[in-house]
Amino acid sequence: MAPGGFASRGTHMAAMPGHRPPYLPPASSQIASRPPGPRPAPSLEDDPLSNADSPLFQPTKVGAIELANRIAMAPLTRSRAGAGDVPRPMAVTYYAQRASAGLIISEATQVSATAKGYAWTPGVFTDAQVEGWRPVTEAVHAKGGKIVAQLWHVGRISHPSLQPGNALPVAPSAITPKGQAFTETGFQPHPQPRALEVDEIRQVVADFAHAAAMARKAGFDGVEIHGANGYLIDQFLRDGSNHRTDEYGGSIQNRSRFLLEVVEAVTQAIGADRTGLRLSPVTPANDASDSNPAPLFRYAVEQLNRFNLAFLHMVEGATGGPRDIVPDFDFTALRRAFHGPYIANNGYDFAMADAAIREGRADLIAFGRPFIANPDLVERLKTGAPLAQPDRETLYGGGEHGYTDYPALAA
Ligand SMILES: Cc1cc2nc3c(=O)[nH]c(=O)nc-3n(C[C@H](O)[C@H](O)[C@H](O)COP(=O)(O)O)c2cc1C
Numbered sequence: 001m002a003p004g005g006f007a008s009r010g011t012h013m014a015a016m017p018g019h020r021p022p023y024l025p026p027a028s029s030q031i032a033s034r035p036p037g038p039r040p041a042p043s044l045e046d047d048p049l050s051n052a053d054s055p056l057f058q059p060t061k062v063g064a065i066e067l068a069n070r071i072a073m074a075p076l077t078r079s080r081a082g083a084g085d086v087p088r089p090m091a092v093t094y095y096a097q098r099a100s101a102g103l104i105i106s107e108a109t110q111v112s113a114t115a116k117g118y119a120w121t122p123g124v125f126t127d128a129q130v131e132g133w134r135p136v137t138e139a140v141h142a143k144g145g146k147i148v149a150q151l152w153h154v155g156r157i158s159h160p161s162l163q164p165g166n167a168l169p170v171a172p173s174a175i176t177p178k179g180q181a182f183t184e185t186g187f188q189p190h191p192q193p194r195a196l197e198v199d200e201i202r203q204v205v206a207d208f209a210h211a212a213a214m215a216r217k218a219g220f221d222g223v224e225i226h227g228a229n230g231y232l233i234d235q236f237l238r239d240g241s242n243h244r245t246d247e248y249g250g251s252i253q254n255r256s257r258f259l260l261e262v263v264e265a266v267t268q269a270i271g272a273d274r275t276g277l278r279l280s281p282v283t284p285a286n287d288a289s290d291s292n293p294a295p296l297f298r299y300a301v302e303q304l305n306r307f308n309l310a311f312l313h314m315v316e317g318a319t320g321g322p323r324d325i326v327p328d329f330d331f332t333a334l335r336r337a338f339h340g341p342y343i344a345n346n347g348y349d350f351a352m353a354d355a356a357i358r359e360g361r362a363d364l365i366a367f368g369r370p371f372i373a374n375p376d377l378v379e380r381l382k383t384g385a386p387l388a389q390p391d392r393e394t395l396y397g398g399g400e401h402g403y404t405d406y407p408a409l410a411a
Contacts, residue, residue, distance in 0.1 A: 108231075148274075155193070176191065227259055227262075237255050
Protein backbone atom coordinates (compact mmCIF):
# COMPACT_ATOMS: atom_id res chain seq x y z
CA MET A 1 0.00 0.00 0.00
CA ALA A 2 1.26 3.42 -0.85
CA PRO A 3 2.34 5.78 1.89
CA GLY A 4 -0.87 7.63 2.45
CA GLY A 5 -2.69 4.37 2.72
CA PHE A 6 -3.67 5.28 -0.75
CA ALA A 7 -6.06 2.75 -2.23
CA SER A 8 -4.81 0.93 -5.26
CA ARG A 9 -5.24 -2.48 -6.76
CA GLY A 10 -1.75 -3.53 -5.81
CA THR A 11 1.20 -2.37 -3.83
CA HIS A 12 3.53 -0.25 -5.81
CA MET A 13 5.67 2.74 -5.51
CA ALA A 14 6.51 4.93 -8.40
CA ALA A 15 10.04 5.46 -7.19
CA MET A 16 10.82 1.77 -7.26
CA PRO A 17 11.73 0.40 -10.65
CA GLY A 18 9.50 -2.37 -11.82
CA HIS A 19 6.60 -1.36 -9.65
CA ARG A 20 3.40 0.11 -10.89
CA PRO A 21 2.60 3.38 -9.15
CA PRO A 22 -0.37 3.54 -6.81
CA TYR A 23 -1.98 6.50 -8.39
CA LEU A 24 -3.71 6.84 -11.70
CA PRO A 25 -5.51 10.15 -11.93
CA PRO A 26 -9.17 9.47 -12.61
CA ALA A 27 -10.79 11.31 -15.47
CA SER A 28 -13.01 13.02 -12.91
CA SER A 29 -10.01 14.82 -11.49
CA GLN A 30 -10.40 17.25 -14.35
CA ILE A 31 -12.04 20.19 -12.70
CA ALA A 32 -15.41 21.06 -14.13
CA SER A 33 -15.79 24.72 -13.43
CA ARG A 34 -19.19 25.02 -15.06
CA PRO A 35 -21.69 22.65 -16.54
CA PRO A 36 -21.24 22.25 -20.29
CA GLY A 37 -23.43 24.35 -22.53
CA PRO A 38 -23.64 27.96 -23.59
CA ARG A 39 -22.38 30.54 -21.16
CA PRO A 40 -24.80 33.24 -20.09
CA ALA A 41 -24.09 36.68 -21.47
CA PRO A 42 -21.63 38.53 -19.24
CA SER A 43 -23.14 41.38 -17.27
CA LEU A 44 -21.51 44.54 -16.10
CA GLU A 45 -21.87 43.25 -12.56
CA ASP A 46 -19.80 40.33 -11.36
CA ASP A 47 -20.68 37.22 -13.30
CA PRO A 48 -23.07 35.44 -10.92
CA LEU A 49 -21.83 32.05 -12.09
CA SER A 50 -18.17 32.82 -11.65
CA ASN A 51 -16.24 30.21 -9.72
CA ALA A 52 -14.75 33.08 -7.73
CA ASP A 53 -18.12 33.63 -6.07
CA SER A 54 -17.99 30.22 -4.48
CA PRO A 55 -17.97 30.06 -0.68
CA LEU A 56 -14.86 27.90 -1.13
CA PHE A 57 -12.91 31.12 -1.44
CA GLN A 58 -14.34 32.73 1.69
CA PRO A 59 -12.17 32.98 4.79
CA THR A 60 -12.93 30.78 7.77
CA LYS A 61 -11.47 29.58 11.04
CA VAL A 62 -10.69 26.13 12.41
CA GLY A 63 -10.19 26.33 16.16
CA ALA A 64 -7.61 29.06 16.73
CA ILE A 65 -6.38 29.00 13.13
CA GLU A 66 -7.64 31.70 10.74
CA LEU A 67 -7.77 30.55 7.12
CA ALA A 68 -7.87 32.60 3.94
CA ASN A 69 -10.20 30.13 2.22
CA ARG A 70 -11.92 26.77 2.64
CA ILE A 71 -9.52 24.75 0.54
CA ALA A 72 -7.15 22.42 2.37
CA MET A 73 -4.17 20.64 0.87
CA ALA A 74 -4.62 17.00 1.94
CA PRO A 75 -1.62 15.23 3.47
CA LEU A 76 0.63 13.82 0.74
CA THR A 77 3.61 11.61 1.49
CA ARG A 78 6.39 12.29 -1.00
CA SER A 79 9.28 10.30 0.58
CA ARG A 80 11.99 12.89 0.14
CA ALA A 81 13.31 13.44 3.68
CA GLY A 82 17.06 13.24 4.38
CA ALA A 83 19.25 11.64 7.03
CA GLY A 84 17.69 11.50 10.47
CA ASP A 85 14.25 11.78 8.81
CA VAL A 86 14.80 15.54 8.56
CA PRO A 87 12.93 17.41 5.80
CA ARG A 88 15.32 18.61 3.10
CA PRO A 89 15.40 22.25 1.90
CA MET A 90 13.38 21.39 -1.20
CA ALA A 91 10.40 20.82 1.11
CA VAL A 92 10.52 24.56 1.86
CA THR A 93 9.99 25.38 -1.82
CA TYR A 94 7.36 22.68 -2.27
CA TYR A 95 5.14 23.78 0.62
CA ALA A 96 5.65 27.52 -0.03
CA GLN A 97 4.51 26.99 -3.63
CA ARG A 98 1.22 25.60 -2.28
CA ALA A 99 0.69 28.22 0.47
CA SER A 100 -2.40 29.72 -1.19
CA ALA A 101 -4.34 26.76 0.20
CA GLY A 102 -6.30 27.97 3.21
CA LEU A 103 -4.75 25.15 5.22
CA ILE A 104 -1.87 22.86 4.33
CA ILE A 105 -1.87 19.51 6.10
CA SER A 106 1.69 18.23 5.94
CA GLU A 107 2.69 14.83 4.66
CA ALA A 108 2.40 12.14 7.34
CA THR A 109 5.19 12.66 9.86
CA GLN A 110 6.51 10.14 12.38
CA VAL A 111 5.95 10.73 16.10
CA SER A 112 8.85 8.42 17.05
CA ALA A 113 11.43 6.14 15.47
CA THR A 114 9.13 3.11 15.76
CA ALA A 115 6.31 5.04 14.08
CA LYS A 116 8.05 4.77 10.70
CA GLY A 117 6.87 2.52 7.89
CA TYR A 118 8.19 3.94 4.62
CA ALA A 119 11.55 4.98 3.29
CA TRP A 120 12.47 8.68 3.44
CA THR A 121 9.48 9.97 5.40
CA PRO A 122 10.08 12.80 7.89
CA GLY A 123 9.66 12.86 11.65
CA VAL A 124 8.86 15.62 14.09
CA PHE A 125 10.23 14.30 17.35
CA THR A 126 13.95 15.29 17.35
CA ASP A 127 15.53 18.73 17.54
CA ALA A 128 17.08 18.25 14.09
CA GLN A 129 13.67 17.46 12.61
CA VAL A 130 12.22 20.57 14.25
CA GLU A 131 15.00 22.64 12.69
CA GLY A 132 14.29 21.03 9.32
CA TRP A 133 10.61 21.90 9.52
CA ARG A 134 11.04 25.46 10.82
CA PRO A 135 11.94 27.03 7.44
CA VAL A 136 8.96 25.21 5.91
CA THR A 137 6.47 26.72 8.34
CA GLU A 138 8.15 30.14 8.09
CA ALA A 139 7.95 30.10 4.29
CA VAL A 140 4.27 29.13 4.34
CA HIS A 141 3.48 31.85 6.87
CA ALA A 142 5.44 34.44 4.87
CA LYS A 143 3.00 33.79 2.01
CA GLY A 144 -0.05 34.11 4.24
CA GLY A 145 -0.70 30.37 4.52
CA LYS A 146 -1.30 28.08 7.48
CA ILE A 147 0.15 24.61 7.99
CA VAL A 148 -0.47 21.78 10.44
CA ALA A 149 1.67 18.65 10.84
CA GLN A 150 0.04 15.28 10.27
CA LEU A 151 1.17 13.11 13.20
CA TRP A 152 1.67 9.49 12.20
CA HIS A 153 2.33 6.11 13.69
CA VAL A 154 2.15 3.35 11.08
CA GLY A 155 1.80 0.43 13.51
CA ARG A 156 1.99 -2.83 11.58
CA ILE A 157 2.42 -1.16 8.16
CA SER A 158 6.20 -1.29 8.44
CA HIS A 159 9.24 -3.52 8.17
CA PRO A 160 12.19 -4.32 10.47
CA SER A 161 14.59 -2.51 8.11
CA LEU A 162 12.72 0.72 8.94
CA GLN A 163 12.66 0.08 12.69
CA PRO A 164 15.26 0.86 15.36
CA GLY A 165 17.42 -2.24 15.92
CA ASN A 166 15.61 -4.04 13.11
CA ALA A 167 12.79 -4.77 15.55
CA LEU A 168 9.41 -6.09 14.52
CA PRO A 169 6.75 -3.44 13.88
CA VAL A 170 4.18 -3.04 16.65
CA ALA A 171 0.41 -3.30 16.44
CA PRO A 172 -2.69 -3.80 18.59
CA SER A 173 -2.54 -7.54 17.77
CA ALA A 174 -0.04 -9.85 16.11
CA ILE A 175 -1.96 -9.99 12.83
CA THR A 176 0.04 -9.77 9.61
CA PRO A 177 -1.37 -7.24 7.15
CA LYS A 178 -1.60 -8.04 3.48
CA GLY A 179 0.71 -5.94 1.38
CA GLN A 180 4.31 -4.90 1.19
CA ALA A 181 6.43 -2.28 2.88
CA PHE A 182 8.24 0.41 0.88
CA THR A 183 11.80 0.06 2.19
CA GLU A 184 15.03 1.72 1.07
CA THR A 185 15.90 -1.42 -0.88
CA GLY A 186 12.53 -2.06 -2.47
CA PHE A 187 9.26 -3.69 -1.54
CA GLN A 188 9.26 -6.33 1.16
CA PRO A 189 6.33 -8.19 2.70
CA HIS A 190 5.05 -6.89 6.01
CA PRO A 191 6.09 -9.32 8.74
CA GLN A 192 3.84 -10.47 11.55
CA PRO A 193 3.87 -7.54 14.01
CA ARG A 194 4.29 -7.72 17.75
CA ALA A 195 1.29 -6.82 19.93
CA LEU A 196 1.90 -3.78 22.13
CA GLU A 197 1.92 -4.25 25.91
CA VAL A 198 -0.30 -1.86 27.88
CA ASP A 199 2.66 0.13 29.24
CA GLU A 200 3.98 0.49 25.69
CA ILE A 201 0.62 1.88 24.57
CA ARG A 202 1.02 4.59 27.21
CA GLN A 203 4.42 5.41 25.74
CA VAL A 204 2.99 5.73 22.22
CA VAL A 205 0.32 8.08 23.55
CA ALA A 206 3.09 10.15 25.15
CA ASP A 207 5.00 10.09 21.84
CA PHE A 208 2.04 11.72 20.08
CA ALA A 209 1.93 14.46 22.73
CA HIS A 210 5.68 15.02 22.48
CA ALA A 211 5.54 15.23 18.68
CA ALA A 212 2.65 17.70 18.89
CA ALA A 213 4.69 19.97 21.16
CA MET A 214 7.69 19.63 18.82
CA ALA A 215 5.47 20.53 15.86
CA ARG A 216 4.46 23.73 17.58
CA LYS A 217 8.13 24.43 18.31
CA ALA A 218 8.80 24.03 14.60
CA GLY A 219 6.20 26.72 13.88
CA PHE A 220 3.28 24.56 12.77
CA ASP A 221 -0.09 26.17 13.47
CA GLY A 222 -1.30 22.90 14.91
CA VAL A 223 -1.47 19.19 14.15
CA GLU A 224 -3.69 16.66 12.48
CA ILE A 225 -3.66 13.32 14.28
CA HIS A 226 -3.53 10.61 11.62
CA GLY A 227 -6.33 8.27 12.62
CA ALA A 228 -6.96 7.09 9.07
CA ASN A 229 -5.86 4.70 6.34
CA GLY A 230 -5.14 1.56 8.32
CA TYR A 231 -2.32 2.95 10.46
CA LEU A 232 -1.93 2.45 14.21
CA ILE A 233 -4.95 4.39 15.48
CA ASP A 234 -7.16 2.88 12.76
CA GLN A 235 -5.70 -0.57 13.60
CA PHE A 236 -6.95 -0.15 17.16
CA LEU A 237 -10.35 1.11 16.03
CA ARG A 238 -11.22 -1.64 13.59
CA ASP A 239 -11.87 -5.23 14.56
CA GLY A 240 -10.08 -6.71 11.54
CA SER A 241 -6.76 -5.66 13.12
CA ASN A 242 -7.65 -5.47 16.83
CA HIS A 243 -8.24 -8.83 18.54
CA ARG A 244 -7.17 -7.67 22.00
CA THR A 245 -8.96 -8.96 25.07
CA ASP A 246 -7.86 -6.17 27.44
CA GLU A 247 -9.29 -2.66 27.83
CA TYR A 248 -8.04 -1.72 24.32
CA GLY A 249 -9.96 -4.44 22.46
CA GLY A 250 -13.37 -6.01 22.06
CA SER A 251 -16.16 -3.46 22.51
CA ILE A 252 -16.46 -0.30 20.46
CA GLN A 253 -15.64 1.67 23.62
CA ASN A 254 -12.46 -0.32 24.17
CA ARG A 255 -11.31 -0.11 20.56
CA SER A 256 -11.83 3.67 20.63
CA ARG A 257 -9.81 4.03 23.83
CA PHE A 258 -6.40 4.44 22.17
CA LEU A 259 -7.71 7.13 19.78
CA LEU A 260 -9.33 9.05 22.61
CA GLU A 261 -6.22 8.79 24.79
CA VAL A 262 -4.09 10.16 21.95
CA VAL A 263 -6.56 13.00 21.38
CA GLU A 264 -6.61 13.80 25.08
CA ALA A 265 -2.80 13.82 25.36
CA VAL A 266 -2.30 15.94 22.24
CA THR A 267 -4.98 18.45 23.18
CA GLN A 268 -3.43 18.77 26.64
CA ALA A 269 -0.02 19.34 25.04
CA ILE A 270 -0.96 22.01 22.48
CA GLY A 271 -4.64 22.89 22.97
CA ALA A 272 -7.74 21.45 21.34
CA ASP A 273 -8.09 24.56 19.20
CA ARG A 274 -4.89 23.53 17.40
CA THR A 275 -5.66 19.82 17.16
CA GLY A 276 -7.45 18.14 14.28
CA LEU A 277 -8.06 14.48 13.49
CA ARG A 278 -8.28 12.50 10.27
CA LEU A 279 -10.51 9.40 10.04
CA SER A 280 -11.39 7.07 7.14
CA PRO A 281 -14.21 4.84 8.41
CA VAL A 282 -14.60 2.59 5.38
CA THR A 283 -11.31 2.68 3.54
CA PRO A 284 -9.76 -0.72 2.86
CA ALA A 285 -6.32 0.93 2.68
CA ASN A 286 -3.53 -1.04 4.30
CA ASP A 287 -5.77 -4.07 4.85
CA ALA A 288 -8.08 -2.15 7.18
CA SER A 289 -11.46 -3.70 7.85
CA ASP A 290 -14.27 -3.62 10.37
CA SER A 291 -17.33 -5.81 10.69
CA ASN A 292 -19.66 -2.87 11.52
CA PRO A 293 -18.08 0.56 11.02
CA ALA A 294 -21.22 2.75 11.39
CA PRO A 295 -21.72 2.39 15.18
CA LEU A 296 -17.96 2.36 15.80
CA PHE A 297 -17.33 5.69 14.11
CA ARG A 298 -20.57 7.16 15.42
CA TYR A 299 -19.37 6.43 18.97
CA ALA A 300 -15.87 7.76 18.27
CA VAL A 301 -17.18 11.01 16.78
CA GLU A 302 -19.64 11.56 19.65
CA GLN A 303 -16.81 11.07 22.14
CA LEU A 304 -14.65 13.53 20.24
CA ASN A 305 -17.19 16.28 20.84
CA ARG A 306 -16.05 16.68 24.43
CA PHE A 307 -12.65 17.93 23.24
CA ASN A 308 -13.78 20.80 20.98
CA LEU A 309 -11.26 19.89 18.31
CA ALA A 310 -10.19 22.40 15.67
CA PHE A 311 -11.49 20.07 12.96
CA LEU A 312 -12.44 16.57 11.93
CA HIS A 313 -11.11 15.54 8.50
CA MET A 314 -12.99 12.70 6.88
CA VAL A 315 -11.83 10.52 4.00
CA GLU A 316 -15.17 9.64 2.45
CA GLY A 317 -14.93 6.19 0.87
CA ALA A 318 -11.84 4.29 -0.23
CA THR A 319 -8.84 6.63 -0.01
CA GLY A 320 -8.20 7.79 -3.55
CA GLY A 321 -10.77 5.27 -4.79
CA PRO A 322 -14.53 4.90 -4.97
CA ARG A 323 -16.45 7.22 -2.67
CA ASP A 324 -19.26 4.67 -2.51
CA ILE A 325 -17.20 1.61 -1.62
CA VAL A 326 -19.70 1.01 1.21
CA PRO A 327 -22.79 2.42 -0.51
CA ASP A 328 -25.01 2.79 2.55
CA PHE A 329 -22.38 4.35 4.83
CA ASP A 330 -23.77 7.71 5.94
CA PHE A 331 -21.03 10.32 6.11
CA THR A 332 -23.62 13.07 6.43
CA ALA A 333 -24.77 11.53 9.71
CA LEU A 334 -21.18 11.62 11.01
CA ARG A 335 -20.81 15.20 9.87
CA ARG A 336 -23.98 16.10 11.77
CA ALA A 337 -22.85 14.17 14.85
CA PHE A 338 -19.62 16.16 15.02
CA HIS A 339 -19.94 19.59 16.63
CA GLY A 340 -17.08 21.39 14.94
CA PRO A 341 -15.49 22.21 11.60
CA TYR A 342 -15.64 19.29 9.18
CA ILE A 343 -13.16 18.84 6.34
CA ALA A 344 -14.33 16.50 3.59
CA ASN A 345 -11.91 14.69 1.28
CA ASN A 346 -11.74 12.17 -1.50
CA GLY A 347 -12.29 12.67 -5.17
CA TYR A 348 -13.66 16.21 -4.95
CA ASP A 349 -13.60 18.52 -7.94
CA PHE A 350 -14.68 22.16 -7.97
CA ALA A 351 -18.37 21.49 -8.58
CA MET A 352 -18.60 18.86 -5.84
CA ALA A 353 -16.65 21.01 -3.42
CA ASP A 354 -18.72 24.11 -4.11
CA ALA A 355 -21.97 22.15 -3.66
CA ALA A 356 -20.78 20.47 -0.44
CA ILE A 357 -19.95 23.82 1.15
CA ARG A 358 -23.10 25.54 -0.07
CA GLU A 359 -25.28 22.69 1.19
CA GLY A 360 -23.57 22.60 4.58
CA ARG A 361 -22.15 19.10 4.08
CA ALA A 362 -18.65 20.34 4.83
CA ASP A 363 -16.86 23.43 6.09
CA LEU A 364 -13.68 22.86 4.10
CA ILE A 365 -12.68 20.54 1.27
CA ALA A 366 -9.28 18.88 1.16
CA PHE A 367 -7.75 18.21 -2.24
CA GLY A 368 -4.91 15.71 -2.44
CA ARG A 369 -3.83 14.62 -5.92
CA PRO A 370 -4.79 17.92 -7.58
CA PHE A 371 -2.23 19.75 -5.42
CA ILE A 372 0.67 17.63 -6.64
CA ALA A 373 0.89 19.07 -10.15
CA ASN A 374 -0.97 22.33 -9.49
CA PRO A 375 0.86 24.41 -6.89
CA ASP A 376 -1.61 27.24 -7.65
CA LEU A 377 -4.66 24.99 -7.36
CA VAL A 378 -6.68 27.66 -5.55
CA GLU A 379 -6.19 30.11 -8.41
CA ARG A 380 -7.00 27.46 -11.01
CA LEU A 381 -10.21 26.52 -9.23
CA LYS A 382 -11.14 30.17 -8.99
CA THR A 383 -10.63 30.83 -12.68
CA GLY A 384 -11.74 27.44 -13.98
CA ALA A 385 -8.32 26.88 -15.54
CA PRO A 386 -7.42 23.34 -16.57
CA LEU A 387 -5.51 21.17 -14.16
CA ALA A 388 -2.13 19.60 -14.84
CA GLN A 389 -1.80 15.88 -14.16
CA PRO A 390 0.96 14.53 -11.93
CA ASP A 391 3.78 12.34 -13.13
CA ARG A 392 3.32 8.98 -11.44
CA GLU A 393 7.00 8.11 -11.63
CA THR A 394 8.01 10.90 -9.26
CA LEU A 395 5.31 10.66 -6.60
CA TYR A 396 7.42 8.90 -3.98
CA GLY A 397 11.15 9.42 -3.53
CA GLY A 398 13.66 11.34 -5.60
CA GLY A 399 14.49 15.02 -5.74
CA GLU A 400 13.11 18.28 -7.05
CA HIS A 401 11.83 16.76 -10.29
CA GLY A 402 8.12 16.02 -10.00
CA TYR A 403 8.12 17.82 -6.67
CA THR A 404 8.98 21.51 -6.96
CA ASP A 405 9.08 21.85 -10.76
CA TYR A 406 5.36 21.87 -11.55
CA PRO A 407 4.76 25.42 -12.77
CA ALA A 408 2.01 27.76 -11.74
CA LEU A 409 -0.08 29.19 -14.57
CA ALA A 410 1.62 32.08 -16.31
CA ALA A 411 0.29 35.36 -14.97
C1 LIG B 1 1.04 10.60 -3.33
C2 LIG B 1 0.05 10.48 -2.23
C3 LIG B 1 0.47 10.51 -0.91
C4 LIG B 1 -0.46 10.46 0.13
N1 LIG B 1 -0.02 10.58 1.42
C5 LIG B 1 -0.90 10.65 2.45
C6 LIG B 1 -0.46 10.90 3.78
O1 LIG B 1 0.73 11.11 4.06
N2 LIG B 1 -1.39 10.92 4.76
C7 LIG B 1 -2.73 10.70 4.52
O2 LIG B 1 -3.54 10.74 5.45
N3 LIG B 1 -3.18 10.49 3.25
C8 LIG B 1 -2.31 10.49 2.23
N4 LIG B 1 -2.75 10.33 0.93
C9 LIG B 1 -4.21 10.34 0.67
C10 LIG B 1 -4.66 11.78 0.34
O3 LIG B 1 -4.49 12.64 1.46
C11 LIG B 1 -6.14 11.84 -0.06
O4 LIG B 1 -6.92 11.30 0.97
C12 LIG B 1 -6.43 11.10 -1.36
O5 LIG B 1 -5.50 11.44 -2.37
C13 LIG B 1 -7.84 11.39 -1.86
O6 LIG B 1 -8.00 12.78 -2.09
P1 LIG B 1 -7.98 13.38 -3.61
O7 LIG B 1 -9.05 12.64 -4.36
O8 LIG B 1 -8.26 14.83 -3.46
O9 LIG B 1 -6.63 13.08 -4.15
C14 LIG B 1 -1.84 10.33 -0.13
C15 LIG B 1 -2.27 10.27 -1.47
C16 LIG B 1 -1.34 10.36 -2.50
C17 LIG B 1 -1.84 10.35 -3.92
